[in-house]
Amino acid sequence: MKLSILVMGAHPDDIEIGVGGMVAKLAKQGHQITTCVLTDDPGGNAEQRRSEAVDAAQQLGVPGDQVLFGGFVDGQLDVNSHSVGALRQLLRDRDINPDIVITHSNADSHNDHRAAFNLALSAFREKVVLSYGIVNHLLVSDFAPHVFFDTTEFQEQKTAALKAHKSQDDLGRILWQRIDEYDEKNGRYVAGQYAEALQISAIQYGSDNILRQLDAINENRFNTLWSYLLDDDSLSVIYGEPAFRRNRSHNWPTGKDRDGVQQLRGAFRSNRTYPPHIEEVRATETAVETVLESSHILLGSGPVSNAVTRHYFNHFRGLRYVIDYDMPDFQRIRILDKVAGNYIFAEYDKTPRSMGLIADVGILTIMHNPLNPSKRLVGCMGIHGFGTFACYNILSGSEHLSPVVDAITRANDQGFDGVQFLVHVDARTGVAHIVDEETHMFHSTLAQDAES
Numbered sequence: 001m002k003l004s005i006l007v008m009g010a011h012p013d014d015i016e017i018g019v020g021g022m023v024a025k026l027a028k029q030g031h032q033i034t035t036c037v038l039t040d041d042p043g044g045n046a047e048q049r050r051s052e053a054v055d056a057a058q059q060l061g062v063p064g065d066q067v068l069f070g071g072f073v074d075g076q077l078d079v080n081s082h083s084v085g086a087l088r089q090l091l092r093d094r095d096i097n098p099d100i101v102i103t104h105s106n107a108d109s110h111n112d113h114r115a116a117f118n119l120a121l122s123a124f125r126e127k128v129v130l131s132y133g134i135v136n137h138l139l140v141s142d143f144a145p146h147v148f149f150d151t152t153e154f155q156e157q158k159t160a161a162l163k164a165h166k167s168q169d170d171l172g173r174i175l176w177q178r179i180d181e182y183d184e185k186n187g188r189y190v191a192g193q194y195a196e197a198l199q200i201s202a203i204q205y206g207s208d209n210i211l212r213q214l215d216a217i218n219e220n221r222f223n224t225l226w227s228y229l230l231d232d233d234s235l236s237v238i239y240g241e242p243a244f245r246r247n248r249s250h251n252w253p254t255g256k257d258r259d260g261v262q263q264l265r266g267a268f269r270s271n272r273t274y275p276p277h278i279e280e281v282r283a284t285e286t287a288v289e290t291v292l293e294s295s296h297i298l299l300g301s302g303p304v305s306n307a308v309t310r311h312y313f314n315h316f317r318g319l320r321y322v323i324d325y326d327m328p329d330f331q332r333i334r335i336l337d338k339v340a341g342n343y344i345f346a347e348y349d350k351t352p353r354s355m356g357l358i359a360d361v362g363i364l365t366i367m368h369n370p371l372n373p374s375k376r377l378v379g380c381m382g383i384h385g386f387g388t389f390a391c392y393n394i395l396s397g398s399e400h401l402s403p404v405v406d407a408i409t410r411a412n413d414q415g416f417d418g419v420q421f422l423v424h425v426d427a428r429t430g431v432a433h434i435v436d437e438e439t440h441m442f443h444s445t446l447a448q449d450a451e452s
């Protein structure tokens with residue numbers, strides 16, 4: 001479905017600086033875009049700046065007659081019954097009733113920008129209000145974007161649109177380098193190099209139907225991954241019991257599996273307007289077998305504490321990495337690399353029986369559920385809880401999510417059934433990394449080996 005989107009800027013060049021690439025992208029996708037420049041320059045060149053704004057919009061694929069002007073005074077934008085009424089009238093005259101309103105963030109040091117934000121909240125009902133930052137005024141401490149658009153292919157159009165604001169460019173007011181750096185920084189959250197970021201600032205009552213469509217166009221990698229994995233279904237997390245191992249003492253916390261679930265829940269709340277239902281099931285519950293065959297599954301933790309990992313996952317064909325379970329209690333828990341035929345261990349400060357853990361390794365697996373191929377199975381399994389948590393952390397949207405999503409996309413394109421990653425994590429800092437060469441794409445997981 002095509003959306004009607006109103007993009008508002010306090011000043012003639014704000015829209016292009018903040019979301020020029022996004023406007024070009026959404027216009028190209030066929031959404032109905034209207035832009036609205038709220039104030040005029042009182043310095044005598046209002047007409048020139050209006051005409052520059054029209055040129056700029058056209059560079060982005062927005063027809064000139066879809067560019068509206070509020071006619072308020074630069075520097076003095078106020079939110080009161082007059083300005084709210086005038087904005088409503090302007091839109092009514094043009095028969096524009098947008099689904100989504102995009103405007104400045106309140107996390108901005110410019111009074112007109114904050115006023116534009118408040119004006120949007122006051123003038124509309126039943127809308128989703130998204131907000132963007134203007135680099136030179138953004139208060140990053142208060143800006144929490146979760147909607148991202150990959151604008152890599154639209155940077156040229158954005159540049160052309162910014163150049164259309166010739167009066168400003170000649171005065172050196174277009175901060176080219178900062179804009180470029182900011183867009184590149186946001187690029188970490190999408191597939192491409194550049195992105196523009198928006199915060200969901202307000203979900204007004206009655207806008208529920210718009211929210212799902214917003215999830216559908218949001219290119220944030222977290223959203224991309226989970227839309228692909230769940231497709232709106234719920235997720236069942238099968239978690240293990242912390243393993244208390246005989247004759248051992250250690251100083252690292254147990255229960256990091258559950259911390260990981262909490263982190264993932266938080267990521268869903270902040271990234272998606274429609275978080276999926278997440279059901280938590282203990283691996284030892286009898287209901288677990290039904291859940292396994294009927295739901296998308298996340299298996300938290302390895303076979304030592306998670307019986308489902310032990311009885312099922314470790315026997316699926318095609319896997320390269322499993323936490324080795326063929327061990328008496330006193331042995332080191334380790335990862336078996338079935339392809340290389342060797343073991344991978346965590347790192348300890350002295351011996352494995354002493355207190356300190358230096359580095360852990362987790363196995364992150366994303367595959368079709370062999371017990372029901374229409375469902376997904378995700379595995380977060382560390383040698384210790386740190387590795388498990390590091391896997392959850394990636395799935396919750398850390399900077400490492402991009403290579404993971406890329407690999408899943410490649411695996412899917414090539415017809416593989418799943419991908420495994422080794423996640424190496426520094427137990428003291430929590431910093432994790434993935435080694436490309438260790439990533440494993442696999443086929444043929446629809447049968448199990450004999451059960452042990």
Ligand SMILES: [Zn+2]
Pocket residue numbers: 010011014110113134
């Ligand atoms: Zn401005």
